[in-house]
Amino acid sequence: xxxSLLTATAGLYSLVDxxxxxxxxxxxxxxxxxxxxxxxxxxxRCVVEENxxxxxxxxxxxxxxxxxxxxxxxxxxxxxxxxDGLDMITTxxxxxxxxxxxxxxxxxxEVLRSFIAKHPDxxxxxxxxxxxxxxxxxxxxxxxxxxxxxKILSTAPDEVVSMGAAQHAxxxxxxxxxxxxxxxxxxxxxxxxxxxxxxxxxxxxxxxxVLVPKHTPLPF
Numbered sequence: 001x002x003x004s005l006l007t008a009t010a011g012l013y014s015l016v017d018x019x020x021x022x023x024x025x026x027x028x029x030x031x032x033x034x035x036x037x038x039x040x041x042x043x044x045r046c047v048v049e050e051n052x053x054x055x056x057x058x059x060x061x062x063x064x065x066x067x068x069x070x071x072x073x074x075x076x077x078x079x080x081x082x083x084d085g086l087d088m089i090t091t092x093x094x095x096x097x098x099x100x101x102x103x104x105x106x107x108x109x110e111v112l113r114s115f116i117a118k119h120p121d122x123x124x125x126x127x128x129x130x131x132x133x134x135x136x137x138x139x140x141x142x143x144x145x146x147x148x149x150x151k152i153l154s155t156a157p158d159e160v161v162s163m164g165a166a167q168h169a170x171x172x173x174x175x176x177x178x179x180x181x182x183x184x185x186x187x188x189x190x191x192x193x194x195x196x197x198x199x200x201x202x203x204x205x206x207x208x209x210v211l212v213p214k215h216t217p218l219p220f
Contacts, residue, residue: 001108001131003115005122015194015215017119021111025066025133027104032062032092035100036077040088048083057082069097070135098138105142112146124150130160193218 001024005016036058037049049055061077068075069092079088116124127143127150134140134157144152155163199212 001111003112005115005119005124007122014217015196016122017115018196019111019115023104023108023111025063025131027107028066028101028133028136029059029062031100031104032065032097033059035092035096036062036088036090039090040082040086044083044086046083046086051083054083058088061088065092065097066136067132069094070137094137101136101138105139108139109142109146112143116146126151126153128153128155128160129157132158134158 001021002018003021004018006013007016008014033055037055040046040048040058048058057079061079065075065077073094075092075097077088077090077092082088116122124147127147129140129143129152140152153160194215194217195212196214198210198214200208200210203209
C-alpha cells in the first residue's frame with residue numbers, strides 16, 4: 001500500500017509526502033487463505049499448506065473470493081483436486097470475510113493515522129482510493145472513519161490510475177474535448193512530477209550539501 005498527500009494550487013498538484021507499506025490486497029488473500037486451509041484440514045485431516053502447489057491454488061481462490069465479495073454477499077471457493085485428489089468447496093460470506101481481514105484493516109488504520117499525524121496543519125478534503133482491494137466495503141468504511149470530513153471519490157478504485165493517465169495524456173496532447181465527465185475531471189489541471197527525495201553531494205570535511213530539495217517540480 002502506498003499513501004500520498006498532495007496539494008492543489010492554481011490547478012497544479014504538488015506531492016507533499018509519500019510512504020510505501022507492506023499492507024494491502026495480498027494480506028487479505030493470505031488471511032482468507034489461512035482460513036480455507038484450516039477448514040480443509042479439519043474436514044480431511046491433512047496439512048494442505050505443506051504442499052506449495054496446493055497453497056498457491058488456495059491463494060488464487062482467495063483472491064477471486066475477495067474480488068467477488070466486493071459486490072456480492074457470498075462467494076464460493078471451489079478447487080478441483082486440491083490435495084491427494086480431494087476437491088475443496090467452501091462458501092465464504094461477506095461478514096466472515098470482513099472478520100478474517102479485521103486485523104489487516106487495523107494495521108491499515110494505524111498506518112493512515114500515523115501518516116496524517118505527521119501533517120497536523122493539513123486539512124484533508126478529498127481522498128482517492130486506488131487499487132482493486134480498495135473496492136472492499138469494509139476498507140472504505142475504515143477510511144471514511146479516519147477522514148470524517150473528507151469526500152471519498154466514488155470512481156471505481158481499480159480504474160483510477162487508467163482514468164487519470166488518459167486525462168493527463170489528453171491535456172498534454174491538447175485535446176480538451178477528450179475530458180471525461182467524472183469526479184476526477186481535471187478542469188484544466190495537470191499533475192507536476194517532482195523529485196521523490198533530495199539530491200545531495202558530499203563535500204570536503206564529511207558534510208552534505210543539498211543541491212535539489214525533496215519534491216522539487218521537474219521541468220517538462
